[in-house]
Amino acid sequence: MSTARLTINLDALVTNWRNLDALTNCETAAVVKANGYGLDAGRVGKALARAGARNFFVAAAEEGGALRRALGPGPGISVFSGHMEGDAKLLKDFQLTPMLNSLDQMLRHFETLPGHPFGVQLDSGMNRLGMEAGEWAAVAEIALGQNPVLLMSHLACADEPGHGMNARQLHTFRELTDGLDIPRSLAATGGMLLGSDYHFDLCRPGIGLYGGLPFKDALPVVQLNLPVIQVRDMEPGESAGYGNAWVAKRPSRIATVAAGYADGLHRAMGQGGIQVYAGDTPCPVVGRVSMDLITVDVTDLAEVPDMLAILNERQTVDMLADAAGTIGYEILTSSGHRSARTYLG
Numbered sequence: 062m063s064t065a066r067l068t069i070n071l072d073a074l075v076t077n078w079r080n081l082d083a084l085t086n087c088e089t090a091a092v093v094k095a096n097g098y099g100l101d102a103g104r105v106g107k108a109l110a111r112a113g114a115r116n117f118f119v120a121a122a123e124e125g126g127a128l129r130r131a132l133g134p135g136p137g138i139s140v141f142s143g144h145m146e147g148d149a150k151l152l153k154d155f156q157l158t159p160m161l162n163s164l165d166q167m168l169r170h171f172e173t174l175p176g177h178p179f180g181v182q183l184d185s186g187m188n189r190l191g192m193e194a195g196e197w198a199a200v201a202e203i204a205l206g207q208n209p210v211l212l213m214s215h216l217a218c219a220d221e222p223g224h225g226m227n228a229r230q231l232h233t234f235r236e237l238t239d240g241l242d243i244p245r246s247l248a249a250t251g252g253m254l255l256g257s258d259y260h261f262d263l264c265r266p267g268i269g270l271y272g273g274l275p276f277k278d279a280l281p282v283v284q285l286n287l288p289v290i291q292v293r294d295m296e297p298g299e300s301a302g303y304g305n306a307w308v309a310k311r312p313s314r315i316a317t318v319a320a321g322y323a324d325g326l327h328r329a330m331g332q333g334g335i336q337v338y339a340g341d342t343p344c345p346v347v348g349r350v351s352m353d354l355i356t357v358d359v360t361d362l363a364e365v366p367d368m369l370a371i372l373n374e375r376q377t378v379d380m381l382a383d384a385a386g387t388i389g390y391e392i393l394t395s396s397g398h399r400s401a402r403t404y405l406g
C-alpha cells in the first residue's frame with residue numbers, strides 16, 4: 062500500500078475541547094465546518110458529543126445535513142452562511158439552525174420556515190458575514206419578536222491578542238447586543254484566549270480542537286506517516302527530482318516517499334527546510350515536492366524504516382504551514398484526501 066497513513070487521535074481532540082472549555086464559564090460548542098477541518102465531521106462530532114458538546118457549527122446547510130446523519134437528533138447544528146435560496150428543505154429536514162446574515166435571509170427564513178429556530182450573525186467590523194449596525198437597527202425588533210436562539214459575531218484579528226481591532230469589535234458587538242437578553246457568541250479559538258470579556262454565553266472553537274495555533278497548549282491530533290517506496294544511493298554532483306533542484310554534495314542515500322502536493326504537502330514546502338522523522342530522528346526533505354512524491358535525505362540513518370512521519374509530536378501542522386507560507390488551517394483541510402485513515406480513541 063503506497064498511500065499516506067493519517068492517524069487522528071480523537072482522545073487528544075476531546076482533551077483539547079475540555080481544556081478550552083475549562084478556560085471559560087460559558088458553553089463551549091465546536092466548529093466542524095469543512096468536514097471537521099478535513100478530519101471527518103461525523104467522527105469528530107460524535108467524539109465531542111459524547112464528551113458533552115451540545116452545539117456544532119458548520120459553514121453550509123449541506124454540511125449540516127451530513128453532520129445530522131452522523132449525530133442523530135439532539136445536538137444543535139448551526140449554519141454560518143445562514144439561510145440561502147433553496148436551503149429551506151435541508152434546514153427543516155435536518156433541524157439546522159441558520160445564522161441569518163442579512164435582511165434578505167431573514168425575510169426568506171420567516172416566509173419559508175415560519176417558527177423554525179434561527180440565530181442572527183452581526184458584523185462587528187470584519188465585513189465578511191452578518192448584518193451591519195444600520196441593517197440590524199432596522200430589523201432588530203422584528204427579529205427579536207421571533208426569538209432568535211443566538212446573536213453572534215466573529216473577530217478578524219483574535220490570533221493577535223494585542224491588536225486594537227479586538228477591543229473595537231468587542232465594543233461594537235456590545236453596542237449591538239447589550240440588554241437584549243438573547244444568548245451571545247463572539248469568540249472562536251483566538252477569542253477564547255483573549256479573556257472573559259470575549260466569552261459571553263457560548264464560544265465556538267475550531268482550530269484549537271484540532272491541535273492548531275493560536276491554542277499553544279493544544280495536543281497534536283494528527284499524525285501523518287508516509288511509506289518509503291524506494292531508497293537509492295547517489296554520487297556527489299547527481300541531482301534528485303524535478304528541475305534538478307537538489308544536488309548531492311556528498312555520497313548520499315535518498316528515500317522516495319509516497320506523498321506530494323496532491324496529499325496536501327504544499328509545493329512551497331520544498332523551499333521551507335522541512336523534515337520527516339524516522340522515529341525521533343529528523344531527515345531533511347530535499348528537492349521539489351511533486352504531485353505524489355517527495356525525496357528525503359536519509360544518508361545519516363543507520364537503517365531506513367518503512368515509514369517516515371511528516372506530522373507527529375515534533376512537527377506540528379503549524380510548522381508545516383510555516384514552511385509553506387500558510388496557516389495550520391490550510392494544512393489540515395488540504396491533507397489526507399488520499400490517505401488511509403485510522404481513528405484512535
Ligand SMILES: *Cc1c(COP(=O)(O)O)cnc(C)c1O
Binds near residue numbers: 215248250266267
Ligand atoms: C471558522 C469559524 C470559527 C472557528 O474559528 P477557529 O479560528 O478555527 O477557532 C468560528 N466562528 C466562525 C464564524 C468561523 O467562520
